[in-house]
Amino acid sequence: MRPLTAQDPESVGGHRLLARIGTGGMGVVYLARSKGGALAALKVIRAEHAADPGFRARFRREAQAAARIDGRWTAPVTAADPEAAEPWIATAFVPGPTLAETVAEHGPLPPDTVRALGARLAEALAAVHAAGLVHRDIKPGNVLLAPDGPRLIDFGIARAGGATALTATDAVIGTPGYLSPEQARARDEEVGPPSDVFSLGCVLAYAASARPPFGGGVAPAVIFRTVHEDPGLGGITEDGLRTLVARCLAKDPAARPTVPELLAQLGDFGSDDWLPPGLHAVIAERSAQVLHLPEPERPAAPGAPVDEPPAPSRRRLLMLGGAAAVVLAGGGSTAAWLATGGKGPSSAAASRPRRTVAVQADLSGSGKELGTSVEHGVRLAAEQHNARADRRFDLALTVLDDGGDADRAAEVARRLVTDGRVCAVIGPTSDATALAAQDRYKKALLPMLTAWAGSDALYAAVDTENPTSSVFQLRPSDSASGAPLARYLTSLRPARRLVLVEDQAARDYSWLIAHGLAENPPSGRTVVRRQVTAATADFGPVAVAALAAHAQAVVYCGESPRRAAACARALQAAGFTGTPAATEAVLTPEFLRAAGTAAEGWVFSATFVDPARLTTAAGFVRSFTKRYGVRSVGRGAAEAYDALGLLAQVLAPLGTGPADRSTLTHRLRTASYRGITRTYAFRAATGEVEEEPGLFLWRVQHGTPLFLGQYQQAKV
Template sequence: MSEPLRPADPSRIAGFRLLRRLGAGGMGVVYLGRADDGTLAAVKVIRGESAGDAAFRARFAREAELARRVTNRWVVPVLGADAEAAEPWLATAFVPGPSLVEAVAEHGPLPSATARSLGRLLAEALAELHAAGLVHRDVKPGNVLLALDGPRLIDFGVARAEGDTALTATGMVVGSPGFLSPEQARGEPATAASDVFSLGGVLAYALTGRPPFGSGAPEALLYRTVHDEPELDGIEEDSRALVARCLSKDPADRPTAEDLRHLPAGDDPDGTAELPDAVARMIAARSAEGLALPEIEPTAVDGSAAPTANGGEPQDAADRRPSRRRLLLAGGALLLAAGGAGAAVLATRDDDNKPGPDRTVYVLGVHASTSAPLFSRAGERAARLAVAQHNATAGRAYDLEVRVLKDEGSAPSAQDVAGRFTADRDVIAVLGPVTELPMRTAAKVYGQAGLTHVSSTTGQQDYFLTSPKASFQTGMAHIALGGWIAMHALLTDQLGRLGVVLDRSGGTTVQDQAGLLVKQWRDSLGAQVVPRVVAEESGDGPDAVRALLAEGVTAFAYLGPLNATVAAANQLAAAGFDGPRWMQHLLYGTDFPRRAGAAGEGWYVVNATADPAALTGKAAREFTAAWRARYGQAPEPYAAEAYDSVRMMLGEFARTVPSRRGARPARAALGERMAAATYQGIDRMYLFGDYHHFDVEGEDWMNSTYAHEVRDGRFRQLGSLADLQGTGTAQG
């Protein structure tokens, strides 16, 4: 949550003694401060060029003035501000809870009742804001803090009086892409209805764990916000209708904040729904951290000390500080007010994270992503299982904990996650990132810090250039998988006149695959192939499918994103096409079978991801049994490869731990061992090539490459390519 003060940090800002750093950015630093009466505050201090910008100071003064005008319980109150100081500052009451982003990223979506309660209370705050003639303009998950008694809305840095455009340039987009309204995305003035749209995005995020318009470049998010419908799959019907109304493109079709604040409170007498236990634990832990802060000695000469009554030397600082007992009593009352949950939170912790009395505890990081929940869930669960097994080993020399941080699918967020892991010296290795863009950005950060990380789901293989010693991949190369479609067709006697759609909306992964598939099908197998390319975001997929059907193709491969592939399945089914059909490998494990319905039956996906429950080997049976015992279900897609990756890292890490008690293992040692290691996993032998990518020898790749078919509404593993080669029969 925080880090110690640095030598150059001040010890005091006006009436607040600074205790810790809460965060830093391009404009300045946010500190945890304490007033003389013991009140904790978040003190935002502006530095750098912004402090010398008169226009910025005017906006900063407005932020403080506007925030003071809102006194709603669910808005964090302003405790003080000075826009004229050498370094402008603003202090608000400190809320020890996590932001909604942190809570959802670490523990998943909120229950429906909790999310609806969250929305109702935030609507109450917005209703009062709007009644005062103000618009927040940046309602997003990162600006919602969670406390045991309800949420708090923060950050009025871009708020304004409705109709006030004096400090906003014409056509300027203000707010956070992905959550701002269509009218804001077009550069039009924001209104109270714009805040309601953003609130709908916050609710969608709370209920699904993902932004309603996806992630990616700001330009793409703005385009989707204006032109596309939000992705609301996974939200229960009653909540979905409410969220959809808030996210209406037309501001006139949205409910008002006043409407939303009067939503039924449900069965909760105080109108608030209980937070999940894991989130309550986060809040309690941060509250406890606030109470356990040591007294801080000044880190710089403090010229603001109060003089004595007779004009002599300042009174002793200890005399002016609130007593430890007073702070502890105040904090105890806060926790007790939360009921039994708070006490239970402090008294219990996950079995995986329970350290031994005399053992060192090391941390395994999991770098997941809100943009890839399937990969992230499998990786987190695999890591927790592997760590639990380690911690159950008698006579072990140390314990392990799992810490999960999630990026948003973007380069900056991935860099932030990698920076947080590398800054923590207790973190000894990281599983992830799980997707290509975060991997590209984070690999450099991990490499510079010498922190070994392994991705089991990325397949572009040029990360070695920026991280030659710390980055490893246990997933197969994406580009190879296009050729494996051709191999599957050959082994199952399904070669024919192939129509291939390269839908560029699927990104560079499918672009690489399509080229190799066409080459292999035509040049290596001597069969006919008719390719079609669909420009990104053009919506021309149906035209491409129609053109290929007119060409008389007898086999079909649609390499593109999920939505477009589902549409192609329906189009082919409507046309009566019954030839073999393949999708790109990253759609394995998605809800394609459900969304495509009967039209999806018979579609193939070929990848290097095993369904361990369908394997007969001893290792697969033991892994499946352990997974079922822990999670109550069969292992999900991508779980086995993530588990193997973690076990391989932990096995090599054990060989780097010094025998001398208290000595810290050198981070670089793990990377050196991994580069030369071999590991027998659940279904394959892992070893790394010259570029730290998963390497295969001879025909071993066929043993760990699987064909899956959509059958009876789910993906079913048909066998490895080696299995199909051995039988020599079609599996359809």
């Protein structure tokens, strides 16, 4: 939960608002107290949606239908006003954590607990379906755990049975990873009670194994696996439960069990003692804390004077007690560095608060070149900040080397999470280390900002169900990588016949890139998809086929620089004279070395810049090359410089007290920062970074990658 903002009303429909539970594209959900003193979850719909007569009709119909639901394991509707300027609906508030939070923190639930969970959620579905509704968004985030049993919540996108969908054509409604194949295909007329059974199976698989059955990553890849591949149920240890879940996940709706069949097979779990003892105690304690929330103080309006924050608690003081100690070490140990240029503090500096930011990077492994560039970019930004006479706080850096190793990265994250001085982390700088560290940062609400790890895998950590997640992926998703190439092949060097090379050595990634280009091809173009198996490195047949098809462009959709180089050599040998292209995963020195002259003319989409070709970064380039005695700025340094600039901007209004991590996470999520590389901002509904400003084009010219600029503004 988050505090109310100055823009939030004090009350809605006679309900006193206490806090924000969450925000999304449709509106805001508040914790509220009714006139009678009962707590409620109150959802207010944004005015722009309410202005649509069709949407208001749907909301009115669904509010009436939801009020008819009579089930012990649902959160009943207590009040609603579909005719208000901003329509709202209130349901009974359940103070327990979500299933998603519980499994993320405590791991898989025991089989008996999963069966009890399934039985009670099946009862909830029976009540939903009896009211003529299909829930359509059953997921771990919509299941609350109370001491006496679970509650299925949020009927905000439920659809009355037989009603016409008031949504855009081909829109996918639901949450990828938990929606049914018929939802994934956007076949609204086919979505009925069996779709909810499929989603329930996904939820039970997650509860039993702590993994969604169709994996993580960006939405298109998850949807593809949902429609075309078998679920991964190896983490479910009990055979009978695994078999039942597998039946729920049948692709054919008719092959799934009905809700009554599920109830019969799951058995009767009428006892309130349904959770493991330790978890029961955690839920009860959390429930008690929420139920005793005080009335909120109204936040100050924007621009109003900010009072000093209250003095930190004794526990907080103990955590900060070691902040004055500075240890300088090398190698794999902590390297704490105060960004003051080695000078002693002045009397003015002594009155300023100190904010400590950590850098987690590979400084000694295979990725040390990138890691060192990131560290140098952050150091320069900190030095320049501390040189400003008008600064409101001093910055200190703690630099930790994880060596590019996942186990070391997890240990580094553990140490940073327990260091009360650290308010945010910049890094890690590789796929493996970011994925190994992100869970610890999320649980501690310690902001982690990275622009260097593989976004296809890491975007799952952003957690679109919880846009307040402290994982900040500053680079766009891999699913957006096709947009710069499409623009290049449409406007800069038009190609009417396009061949997509899907490399099965990286099947998911390759499908993601090819699917994006095939579904949204350059206007008026013919697109052909060709596959190369992982067992061969011979791209000759694909090159010959491209010439036979009179292709004017060939896009290598894989992520291997070595295999992309083999593709480049094959195209050169076949006499291909069109435009060859790929994504940023291939744009490496390894590709240039292995491809040789065949790399000439290759075009790449990427999420990083060459600051030497940006007028906004001219000062940075001069300072960087002088500070480190180099001729050019290494990859990653400019983005690291911007990452610290973003942090400094959101730290400035926090006053002189300790920088609370959860407050900083919220401020980052709602910030907009204009850096030297681009503007950084995050989507309120999903927590994902705004993509278009961060997508760029590169082209190999005379053996060297040449930065063309932001893809919508690039010129040949």
